[in-house]
Amino acid sequence: MKFKLSSKTLCLSLGLLGLLAASFAGAAHADATLDKIKQRGKLSVGVDSPEPPFGLLDTATGKVGGFQTDLARDIAKRLGVELEVVPVTAATRVQFLQAGKVDLLIANIQWTQERSEILTFAPTPYNLVGGAAIVAKGSGISKWEDLRGKVACVSQGSNFAKPLQDTYGAVVKGLKGIPESLLALKGGTCAASVHIQPAMVQTLTGASAAEWKDFQLATNEQLIPSPTVIWTRRGEADTQAYVDKAIQDWHRSGTLVSLSKKYGVPDSYFVSANQKAQQGRFDRAPFESDAK
Numbered sequence: 001m002k003f004k005l006s007s008k009t010l011c012l013s014l015g016l017l018g019l020l021a022a023s024f025a026g027a028a029h030a031d032a033t034l035d036k037i038k039q040r041g042k043l044s045v046g047v048d049s050p051e052p053p054f055g056l057l058d059t060a061t062g063k064v065g066g067f068q069t070d071l072a073r074d075i076a077k078r079l080g081v082e083l084e085v086v087p088v089t090a091a092t093r094v095q096f097l098q099a100g101k102v103d104l105l106i107a108n109i110q111w112t113q114e115r116s117e118i119l120t121f122a123p124t125p126y127n128l129v130g131g132a133a134i135v136a137k138g139s140g141i142s143k144w145e146d147l148r149g150k151v152a153c154v155s156q157g158s159n160f161a162k163p164l165q166d167t168y169g170a171v172v173k174g175l176k177g178i179p180e181s182l183l184a185l186k187g188g189t190c191a192a193s194v195h196i197q198p199a200m201v202q203t204l205t206g207a208s209a210a211e212w213k214d215f216q217l218a219t220n221e222q223l224i225p226s227p228t229v230i231w232t233r234r235g236e237a238d239t240q241a242y243v244d245k246a247i248q249d250w251h252r253s254g255t256l257v258s259l260s261k262k263y264g265v266p267d268s269y270f271v272s273a274n275q276k277a278q279q280g281r282f283d284r285a286p287f288e289s290d291a292k
């Protein structure tokens with residue numbers, strides 16, 4: 001028995017096939033970031049504004065260097081392209097990535113469910129970082145619970161804001177970044193300046209230590225230690241996989257351990273992760289599909 005399609009049915013069928021083909025083609029080429037990077041010969045990476053120990057300012061050139069820049073440089077080298085470093089702040093970093101001003105974010109941006117709902121990330125963390133609070137000596141603040149009812153200054157968009165407010169009852173004040181937060185602490189606007197622990201330790205013990213002789217860490221207990229990951233735009237599976245492999249190589253080879261020693265970044269996590277990597281094991285931040 002032979003069937004004869006009407007011209008209308010034939011047109012509809014061909015149209016449907018065309019839509020399906022376009023859909024599959026779109027899925028196959030959904031992540032064009034790597035191709036674009038190679039075509040223009042440049043990888044653009046957003047890193048934190050110069051804040052030791054993760055970022056340093058080269059006063060001779062005015063450019064940002066340091067730990068994060070070295071990681072970005074390694075990825076650019078793997079791709080065979082030049083590196084463009086773009087300093088970002090807590091207030092601008094997500095916008096820069098979503099708008100295409102940068103291809104990746106290699107900054108101190110820890111995984112949170114909220115962030116994973118708007119961005120994609122390489123699931124192997126390259127660090128594990130929590131918050132620390134600088135307070136005035138004699139403030140009576142020696143544990144996180146002591147911040148109840150007191151003003152805690154953080155960077156805008158900080159993942160420390162929610163636990164400070166919801167768990168410890170602090171009055172959270174979001175400022176542009178660490179320098180503004182520390183200035184507010186000195187001026188008495190806030191009772192504590194809460195940011196990533198390595199930066200707070202660097203403030204108290206680094207080149208500016210003399211300026212902070214009347215201040216101290218409230219506690220050595222870090223606030224919500226969380227995986228620090230490299231972020232990409234949503235749906236960029238090829239870029240995600242490429243970056244994830246690079247991070248695993250950093251752990252396996254000991255690159256992160258050596259860089260931490262070079263720049264004075266606390267190395268306990270890097271040493272532990274390196275030992276795991278030697279056994280073929282890696283930590284994994286939650287996947288987007290696991291976020292509830």
